[in-house]
Amino acid sequence: MADFPMPVFYSYPPYFTLQPVKETQRKQRESWKDLILSYCCHHRIFIVSLDAAADEFPLFENKAIQRKLSLEARSLLLEDLAASGRGRWLGPDRRRLLVLWRGVGEWADVIHAWARGNGLEDSVVSLEELLGGEDVRGSELAGMPRELLSAALRTLEERGKARVFRGDANDDTGVKFFA
Numbered sequence: 001m002a003d004f005p006m007p008v009f010y011s012y013p014p015y016f017t018l019q020p021v022k023e024t025q026r027k028q029r030e031s032w033k034d035l036i037l038s039y040c041c042h043h044r045i046f047i048v049s050l051d052a053a054a055d056e057f058p059l060f061e062n063k064a065i066q067r068k069l070s071l072e073a074r075s076l077l078l079e080d081l082a083a084s085g086r087g088r089w090l091g092p093d094r095r096r097l098l099v100l101w102r103g104v105g106e107w108a109d110v111i112h113a114w115a116r117g118n119g120l121e122d123s124v125v126s127l128e129e130l131l132g133g134e135d136v137r138g139s140e141l142a143g144m145p146r147e148l149l150s151a152a153l154r155t156l157e158e159r160g161k162a163r164v165f166r167g168d169a170n171d172d173t174g175v176k177f178f179a
Contacts, residue, residue: 004042007035016067018076032077035059037086041101046145049096050074090147098147107148108155110140112162115177124165127173 009015009031019025039059040048048057050071061068069077078097081087085103090096102110111130115121118135129135130149136142141149153175156162165174 013065013067016069018073029080033080037101040099044143047096048099104151104155107152111152121177121179124174124176
């Protein structure tokens, strides 16, 4: 976390406890929502789990002031992200959230630009290549989870910029990009 500039409120103990005054809590939750998005973008974190240990997702605990968010607060903050369209729950148990520090449409643009930049228009690329192939390493697509890639590809299909060919297994799925 040392390389990420934390906002002033992060060192203020009351921000780690849900505030009882409605307007104060609204501002608190908005500040946390912005922080989570910025932090995840900076560190390229795509999924946040409510069950994650502090070493897996240290943002919810400030050891310097010996404070951490309760499970209730973490859950509420992730619900706020989902409700604002900046997150999507992965699974019905609502324990893991896909954090959309870029919207799905923005990711679709990034994928299409990547395909164009790599001369892949009118070519078929496997889903597995998009998830971890050599051409993806070091690009903005590196580390993208399957759930986000699938949502962005659906958006590209809706825009007429790609066609997904689904096989019997995930490794059989291919994508053809159009200009």
